[in-house]
Amino acid sequence: MSEFTPRSARHGRKKRGDNEAWEWIQALAIAVVLALVIRYMVFSPFSVSGPSMLSTLHNGDLVIVNKMIYLFRDPEPGEVIVFHASKNKDYIKRVIAMPGDVVSAQNNIVRVNGESIDESYIDEGNRTADFGPVEVPENHVFVMGDNRMNSSDSREIGPISLDKVVGRADIIFWPPDDFSFLW
Missing domain, CATH: 2.10.109.10 (Umud Fragment, subunit A)
Structure with a gap:
């Protein structure tokens, strides 16, 4: 491969797996933050x-x-x-x-x-x-x-x-x- 080959092309599967894992981590973090905001600031269960x-x-x-x-x-x-x-x-x-x-x-x-x-x-x-x-x-x-x-x-x-x-x-x-x- 030439020295101008993009990094993603050189590490195809690993890069795609890293991106997918990072995207899952981001999605889960956003979901947790939204759940906490909704739970403590918008709606709350009461027994x-x-x-x-x-x-x-x-x-x-x-x-x-x-x-x-x-x-x-x-x-x-x-x-x-x-x-x-x-x-x-x-x-x-x-x-x-x-x-x-x-x-x-x-x-x-x-x-x-x-x-x-x-x-x-x-x-x-x-x-x-x-x-x-x-x-x-x-x-x-x-x-x-x-x-x-x-x-x-x-x-x-x-x-x-x-x-x-x-x-x-x-x-x-x-x-x-x-x-x-x-x-």
């Missing part, structure tokens, strides 16, 4: 623990949490959110009232600003103990579990600061028989 969201969510259900949506807007009443309840514990509850709203319950009816709210997600016979009125401070939301008599929520721990909200629970993905959208 429901306890009966506080029955019958919407059951103990052991796995949901996908959309972590990006609240970068563009605030939570809205009726949405199911995940938030940091303490340093080591996240809760999943439903948004009932927004900043500036006054929320209360009397005779099993939840009211926001004096108006009863539609709670079609609550099972018949599920009771809501009387409370309030509570005014929701700025940059906070008032949350409650769907299983009102068995939920530690804003009635006990107070309104939730928006900076503690992780994201909106969007999809139940496990068990497969319960697959559904939460919005």
Whole structure:
């Protein structure tokens, strides 16, 4: 071979194998980086623990949490959110009232600003103990579990600061028989 023969021609199979291996390494590295970005910045799985969201969510259900949506807007009443309840514990509850709203319950009816709210997600016979009125401070939301008599929520721990909200629970993905959208 002449001294002007390209290196790839001189080492044909070895060079092609080196390129293919390098391409696989690059593809795997990109896949890992994308998976980490998506997992920690965009979507995250969350395991429901306890009966506080029955019958919407059951103990052991796995949901996908959309972590990006609240970068563009605030939570809205009726949405199911995940938030940091303490340093080591996240809760999943439903948004009932927004900043500036006054929320209360009397005779099993939840009211926001004096108006009863539609709670079609609550099972018949599920009771809501009387409370309030509570005014929701700025940059906070008032949350409650769907299983009102068995939920530690804003009635006990107070309104939730928006900076503690992780994201909106969007999809139940496990068990497969319960697959559904939460919005």
